[in-house]
Amino acid sequence: MSDVEAVLDSRYDNLFARAAGYLPESRQAVDEWQADFVLRLADAEEEFSQAVRDLEQLIKRDGIIRMYVCQMIEEVLPPHRCIKSVPELLAALNRIRTTAPRYSPNREKRVFFPMSALFVYMMMTPAGEALFRVEKFNRAIQKVLKEWCQHLDSPESRSVLTEQEDGWLSAPAVKEFGLGEYVTEADRKKPYWGFTSFNGFFHRQILPGKRPVDTDPAAVVSANDGAVYRIARNVQETDEFWLKGQPYSLADMLNGSTYTGRFLGGDVFQSFLAGSDYHRWRSPIDGVVRSAEVVDGLMFSNAESAGEDPTAGTYSQGYQASVNTRGLVFIESPDPGIGMVCVIPIGITEISSVTITVRPGKEVKKGDELGWFSYGGSSMCLVFEPGKVRFADGLKPNTKIRVGTRIATVTR
Numbered sequence: 001m002s003d004v005e006a007v008l009d010s011r012y013d014n015l016f017a018r019a020a021g022y023l024p025e026s027r028q029a030v031d032e033w034q035a036d037f038v039l040r041l042a043d044a045e046e047e048f049s050q051a052v053r054d055l056e057q058l059i060k061r062d063g064i065i066r067m068y069v070c071q072m073i074e075e076v077l078p079p080h081r082c083i084k085s086v087p088e089l090l091a092a093l094n095r096i097r098t099t100a101p102r103y104s105p106n107r108e109k110r111v112f113f114p115m116s117a118l119f120v121y122m123m124m125t126p127a128g129e130a131l132f133r134v135e136k137f138n139r140a141i142q143k144v145l146k147e148w149c150q151h152l153d154s155p156e157s158r159s160v161l162t163e164q165e166d167g168w169l170s171a172p173a174v175k176e177f178g179l180g181e182y183v184t185e186a187d188r189k190k191p192y193w194g195f196t197s198f199n200g201f202f203h204r205q206i207l208p209g210k211r212p213v214d215t216d217p218a219a220v221v222s223a224n225d226g227a228v229y230r231i232a233r234n235v236q237e238t239d240e241f242w243l244k245g246q247p248y249s250l251a252d253m254l255n256g257s258t259y260t261g262r263f264l265g266g267d268v269f270q271s272f273l274a275g276s277d278y279h280r281w282r283s284p285i286d287g288v289v290r291s292a293e294v295v296d297g298l299m300f301s302n303a304e305s306a307g308e309d310p311t312a313g314t315y316s317q318g319y320q321a322s323v324n325t326r327g328l329v330f331i332e333s334p335d336p337g338i339g340m341v342c343v344i345p346i347g348i349t350e351i352s353s354v355t356i357t358v359r360p361g362k363e364v365k366k367g368d369e370l371g372w373f374s375y376g377g378s379s380m381c382l383v384f385e386p387g388k389v390r391f392a393d394g395l396k397p398n399t400k401i402r403v404g405t406r407i408a409t410v411t412r
Contacts, residue, residue, distance in 0.1 A: 023116055023312055027080075029109040030310075033117050034082035041091050051143035052094045058140050059086060065137050071127035080121045092118055097148040100157040100198045101375075105165070105172035112275050113377065115145070115300075116312035116349045123300050124308045132301040141299060142325075149199070149351045152375050157198035168201055169193055177276050181210045203279045203372040211278070213367035213404035217335070220285055220389055220408040221366050223343050224380045225278040226271040228399040229317050231391055234265050235383070244305040246318030253321050253381065254342060255295045259330055262340055265386040269408070270317060271401060273378040280372040282403050283364040284382055285341050287333040292356050297325040300349065313348045317379045320348050327354040329370055337412050342383040343370060350376030367404050387411060 023030055048056065059066050069086055076083075083089050096114050104110035111117045122128045131137055151157055163169045169192075173179065182204045187194045195201040214221050232248050237260065239247040248268045254260045273279060302309055303319035313320070321344065329343040345354050353374035358364060389408035401407060 023111065023113065023120060023310065024107070024109055026108055027310065030111065030117055030120060031080055031082070032109070033111045034080075037092065037095075037114070037118075038082045038088065041088065041095060046091070046094055048090065048094050049097060049144075049147055051140070051147045052090055052097070055093070055140040055144060056090050058136060062136065065131070065134060068127045068131035068134065068137075072122045072125050072131055075125035075127055076121040083118070083122070093144050097144055098151050100152060100160045102160050102166045103168045103170060103173050105170070105176075113312070113350050115148075116377070119300050120310060120312040123302055123312065124310075129302060129304055133298060138298055138301075142296070145299065145351045146353075149353050149374055152198045152202075152351070153200075154197055158192045158195065160198060161192045161195055161201055168198075181206055183207075199374045202375045205280065206278055211367070211402060211404045214406045215366070216406070218410045218412075219366075219406040220338070220341070220382075220384075220410065221282075221404050222271070222401045222407045223284045223370070223382060224271060224273060224281045224345075224401075224403050226273040226380065226401055228395050228397055228401060229270040229272045229379065230268070230397065231270075231395060232268045234386070235263070235268050237261075237264050241319050241322040242303050242305060246303055246305065246316065248318060248381075249322050250383070252323070253344065253383070255293075255328060257291065257328065257330070259291070259340060259342070262385055263342065263383050267384045267386070267389065267391075268321075269382045269384070269391065269395075270321065271380050272314065272317060273373070273380065275377075278403060279374075279378065280403075281343070281345055281370055281380060283331060283366055283368045283370055284343065284407075285331060285333050285338055286335075286365050287331040287338075287341070287363070289329060289358050289360055289362045289364060290332050290340070291328065291330040291360055292358055294327050294354050294356060295325065298323045299325060299347065299352075313377060317346070317348065320346055320379065321381050324348060325352065325354060327356050327371065329356060329358065331364060335410070337388065337410050339385040339388050341385075342381075344381040344383065345371065345373060346379040346381065347373070348377040348379050352376030352378055382407075384408075 101112050235248045238251050239249040241249045303316040306315040309315040326346040332340045356371040390411050391408045
């Protein structure tokens with residue numbers, strides 16, 4: 001290893017020591033997973049799916065994309081470069097799209113998010129940072145992810161929903177994920193505990209009463225389970241969201257909505273959903289849904305200003321609020337003291353399919369379901385009009401929150 005590589009390698013070690021995201025904190029664990037995965041690719045040749053064939057053709061015919069893909073692979077430091085060619089990358093994507101993740105009680109070594117583990121080093125390279133912003137490449141990757149989502153929606157994906165040691169219904173998993181909040185004793189007697197697919201397990205519905213809602217009319221409640229990422233005040237219409245600090249840029253976040261003007265100078269509350277969190281999201285206020293849409297955006301894109309990110313994207317959540325695939329649900333309260341709130345569920349890695357279940361004109365109460373995430377990394381922003389809310393004391397980064405509990409109080 002050269003002196004330069006040794007310096008960079010030590011930097012990876014330091015980052016992994018503090019990483020809190022979707023991958024093991026140990027860099028060695030990620031490297032071992034990649035090496036084992038690539039080794040198993042050689043066991044059998046598999047016919048590429050339509051989406052993978054389309055990606056293959058795109059790389060062949062588009063010289064700029066081919067350049068970035070090749071450079072991205074070459075720019076990964078040799079100790080971590082398990083994928084060594086474009087055909088190998090395509091074969092890996094083809095294998096992942098029909099593979100449901102397995103559970104492991106070993107938190108130090110397990111990899112629940114194979115696409116993140118595959119791309120983690122590549123997306124940190126200069127070429128990777130450029131490549132994952134190329135619209136045609138992004139669309140091609142999204143098609144592969146949609147094929148994987150279809151597999152995880154299928155009954156075949158239930159093969160990992162077992163009570164065996166590497167199953168998501170095993171005793172360690174039941175304890176870790178608090179599955180007693182989601183399934184009854186009667187459920188456990190059904191095949192696969194009644195889940196129809198892996199995604200059905202992932203966005204499982206919680207039992208009544210397990211997420212009580214703060215009914216105080218002055219309370220604004222969390223839309224999701226998770227942990228606080230950031231609270232920002234006096235948010236601007238346009239800002240340089242790609243710079244250090246990743247300031248929020250409302251025109252970009254809200255996709256040019258006609259409601260953007262109502263939020264100028266307002267507040268943003270952003271939270272992070274870990275893989276073990278409840279992945280359905282609910283209304284933070286009473287009101288009427290004025291608009292609801294899913295905005296197609298980027299996946300696996302980092303902000304260079306966030307530095308090298310061994311978590312595969314969690315350091316760039318502010319940036320991702322402006323550019324990633326996300327939902328926009330605008331809810332207007334009948335109380336002018338609350339005004340309008342925009343709920344923004346954001347996909348940050350893997351599939352993160354955003355499913356919105358409400359339509360414009362629907363009246364919702366605090367705690368009513370608005371939608372869910374399918375498998376993948378997720379973040380959530382709530383955007384408030386200026387001067388409308390006072391956030392609860394103690395809401396610092398990494399503070400745990402639960403859906404339905406108070407995060408802010410209306411200022412009157």
